[in-house]
Amino acid sequence: MTNNKPKPDFFAVxxxxxxxxxxxxxxxxxxxxxxxxxxxxxxxWVNDLLVPSPQKVLAATYDLFINRGFTSDVLISIWRVFISFAIACAVAIPLGVAMGTFASIEAIFAPFVSAWRYLPAPSFIPILLMWFGTGEAPKLALLVIGVIFFLITLVMDHTKNVRKELIETALTLGANRYVVVLKVVFPAALPDIVTAMRQMLAMGWTYLVIAEIVASTTGIGAMMMRARRFLKTDEILAGIVVIGILGLLTDVMFRMLHRRLFPYLEVKN
Incomplete structure (x- = not known):
């Protein structure tokens, strides 16, 4: 009997x-x-001072956690990322949904949001220091600025993609605008909004080191700047690796949350 089962194509579209x-x-x-x-x-092939071996980076990571209290720096960085991200979401999600639902609100805020999206967040460091001093506020503000305007735009776009048939059906059945937004538009857009949050949380991690070099003595970024002064490249790479692992873990957590909240979106093979 001839086996007609097609061979798997590695580059199948x-x-x-x-x-x-x-x-x-x-x-x-x-x-x-x-x-x-x-x-x-x-x-x-490379200068050992500039590019230390993985073994040296691993040893530096072990020394940082066991002997030098790096765990507290990591926890402080996690706190900064998640607090700033929560602030950004609290503003961006309601505003993005409103802009995606009501053209009049989009006409007001879209030009403002679009302009701020193209401003590099690190350029705000001097003015943030002048406004808030050297405490936690400028660091959190920088992380919020780096995320919020992109998140507003993504939420708005995902809200616009909600099928018009759903909205028209709700209106035909007598739902008012608040019911349409809260019971139809927002639930329909929520899976994509969670995906946008996952993407923008990654952006928050990328701005972490920039935020923590702003007159900071704590956090992963502050440790990396101290290591730079003493040419401790292995410790700098250790900080990069830790940020990468933390970012990967939060990404996995968001994917698990997405599967748990929206199991009906999973494709069954």
């Missing part, structure tokens, strides 16, 4: 990838990355 292949690919790319890193440092 929008094809599916099995769990085994996904796991092997994920492990494989990291194995290649660290293999090249080890080879480059052990063979002398």
């Amino acid at each position: 929008r094809g599916s990838v099995g769990h085994l292949q996904s796991t092997i690919s994920a492990i494989g790319i990291w194995a290649v990355f660290f293999g090249v890193w080890v080879l480059a440092t052990s063979s002398g």
Whole structure:
């Protein structure tokens, strides 16, 4: 009997990838990355002072956590990222939904939001220091500025993508505008809003080091700036690795939350 089962196409357009292949690919790319890193440092291709080996970075990470109280810096950084992100979401989600639902509100706020999106958040550092001093406020404000305007735009766009048929049906059945927004538009857009939050939380992590070099003595970024003064490249890379791991963990948490809240969106193979 002839087996007519089609062979899997590695480059199939929008094809599916099995769990085994996904796991092997994920492990494989990291194995290649660290293999090249080890080879480059052990063979002398790079300056050891500028690019320390993975072993040195791992040893520096261990020393930071065990002997130098780095855990408190990590917890402070996590607090800053999540508090600032919560503030940004509290403003961006209601405003973005309103802008995506009511053209009159979009006409008011869209020009303002669009202009602020193109302003680099680090350029606000001097004025934030003048306004808020050297405490926590300028750091949180910088992290909020780096996220909020992009998040407003994403939420607005996702709200606009809600099917008009749903809104028209609700209006035909006698729902007022508040019911339409709260019971139809917002629930329909919520899965995409959660995805936008996941994307923008990553943006918050990217601004963390910039926020923590603003007259700061605590946090991952402050540790990295101290290490720079003493040419401790291994500690700088340790801080980068820790931020990457924390960002990856929060990304996984958001994906799990998305699956838990919206199981009906999962594609069954």
